Amino acid sequence: MEKIVSLSKRRGFIFQSSEIYGGLNGCWDYGPLGVELLNNVKQAWWRSMTFRENIEGIDAAIIMHPKVWEASGHVENFSDPMVDCKQCKARYRVDILLDELSLKKKKEILREIEPQKFSGQISDEKIHARFSELSADEKKLPELLQKFIPCPNCGNKQTFTEARQFNLMFKTFVGPVEDTNNVVYLRPETAQGIFVNFLNVQSASRQKLPFGIAQIGKAFRNEINTKNFLFRTREFEQMEMQFFVKPGSDDMWFEYWREERMKWFLELGMKPEKLRWHKHEKLAHYAKGAFDIEFEFPFGWGEIEGIHNRTDYDLSRHEQYSGKSMKYFDEETKEKFTPYVIETSVGASRSFMAFLVAAYDEEKVPTGEGGEEVRTVLHFHPQLAPVKAAILPLVNRDGMDTIARNLTQELHKSFRIFYDESGAIGRRYRRQDEIGTPYCFTIDSQTLQDQTVTVRERDTMKQERIALTSVKKYLSEKFV
């Protein structure tokens, strides 16, 4: 991981945000190559999703009406009460603290609090039910925490602070006056911008169910901990598509999109053994079914995409909170109903990192002198590679550099190209390997005679000769 962080900095993929001021926790900037790679990832996704008849794109505002987040459940569910242990300084989410107690322990606690109700034989279900009632009771919760629950870290009782609200949404104000009436949130997910525009998009684009709306955009979560380079950051980018279907067909479409999305990663060069499905056992408040695509990072498996069956939860809630109908009318069957939603939600920043990690390799290769050495190479899929080709004059004389410069200018019209004339040719190849450039074209003395150039391929390091005039065509074929 450190090697990748170091390469990212050295070659200009990722810089730490505000580095000259000591950095800001969990914020990162994309450098010249990073932004190319990120754009290529986003473009590959956008093309695969919206170059279809039944998916439209939008770009909604980051700041939305505060009611949106009440309707979505974020105000309610996204703020977790936390307690700190005064003894050992550990911090816990209250719901998790309570959840982790064993059934036996819960029974003991209930017997002590309400002996008249829980003295005899009591079913497990009843215990769970009563216990979650108590957990949700704001008056009883402090007593519960203080008296009965020890700190899982240090084991001490009565060391917890009062439960405090930690809202994971970034709060700010509309207008110059910082008044509670003006509070708005930076969106913690892009999905709601799609839901609230569902009928606008549907009627403007004359779409019929089933159809989807795609969006790429930044979202913000005031995470407690940031971690693992780009994996958990407070500002991140999502690539989301919400697919609206008729209730009853949702399971079928859920499976369809699971397959499609896995295929996308594989087609962009991900190795199957580096990807796996993770099924959510504990479902979020909105979901009927949820699968994650996980990637094996150096620090372990981590989610890069979620595919969820969100049911009609979001549209119904918006209908309820806004008072506007969110229903769809099917002209064919003359039915009116609230569509179900299948969501595919990829982390752009996370998949960026996954593609970077997956591409990174250190290979042993023979040297010109018959020895062996290590080359660092990024095996990006050509479509994702930040630089598509390098143009190299073998030596800077006899007009080779002029030919190379002219070729560079010509290709720049269609591709991102890198011209390099400094250092030995082997060194220049290695530089390109390190940033994942798939092809190098070398202008040599033979070019002067017969107008051909050497193409050197990144992964195999093999070379072939093609006509100078066909370089553009050669590249075009590779990047379709």
Add this chain to the structure above:
RNA sequence: GCGGGAGUAACUCAGUUGGUAGAGUCACAGCCUUCCAAGCUGUUGGUCGCGGGUUCGAGUCCCGUCUCCCGCUCCA
């Protein structure tokens, strides 16, 4: 959030009992070079993460703080 490690040139790292900040790589200019990083000459680049303190004097000792990495914890 807890525990451990680390912050010195763009990168990787030296830096002695506290006494004038170093190397290699990279980059840049030039020379040399006809296909897989290593030749020659020169050059740029550092308030030693930041802020205090002790001292005649701090990269070095003390306190605070920020950031990154690893392991736990957590991730509707």
